[in-house]
Amino acid sequence: ATDARPENTYFHALPEMMVNLNSKDNRVSYLKFQASLEIDDQKAVDQLNKVMPRILDTIQVYVRELTVEDLKSSLGIEKLRQELLKRIALIAKDVKIYDILFPEMLTQ
Numbered sequence: 001a002t003d004a005r006p007e008n009t010y011f012h013a014l015p016e017m018m019v020n021l022n023s024k025d026n027r028v029s030y031l032k033f034q035a036s037l038e039i040d041d042q043k044a045v046d047q048l049n050k051v052m053p054r055i056l057d058t059i060q061v062y063v064r065e066l067t068v069e070d071l072k073s074s075l076g077i078e079k080l081r082q083e084l085l086k087r088i089a090l091i092a093k094d095v096k097i098y099d100i101l102f103p104e105m106l107t108q
Contacts, residue, residue, distance in 0.1 A: 005098050011036045012045050015056070019063045021071075021107070029068045032106045035059075037088070038099040047095050058087045068107050077102070 014035045021029040037048065048055070062083060070076045084100050 005038075006040050009038050009040055009098060010042045010044075011038055011101070012048055014052075014059075016104075017056070017059065017063075019060055021063070022065050022067050024067065030108050031063060031066070031071065032104075032108070033102055034104040035084075036101045036103065037097050038101065040096045040098065044092075044095040048092055051091050054091045055088055058091060059084060062087060071105075071107055077105070 014037065016032070016034050018030055018032040021031055023029055039045075039048070063080075066080070071080065081100055081102070085097060088100070089097055
């Protein structure tokens with residue numbers, strides 16, 4: 001996330017996702033979460049929606065490689081945030097994304 005945010009930003013909620021996590025001991029683990037993108041312009045929603053299937057696929061592919069242990073600490077969540085921001089920015093090149101927020105996150 002960048003610090004040069006305008007005074008007014010907008011939030012675009014992504015669909016709720018549930019992803020199988022990687023496991024070294026073959027135990028089934030899931031991450032269920034909601035995420036919102038902080039953007040500078042409400043008009044950017046149309047641009048995001050045009051590439052939303054790619055964004056969701058990128059999130060799924062990245063998160064599936066994580067383990068429950070990767071997500072136990074605030075450092076792990078921050079790494080997830082930074083990695084997803086980087087990947088989404090590559091897909092939605094014309095949209096200024098300041099942050100990705102996780103209002104709900106549950107591992108099981």
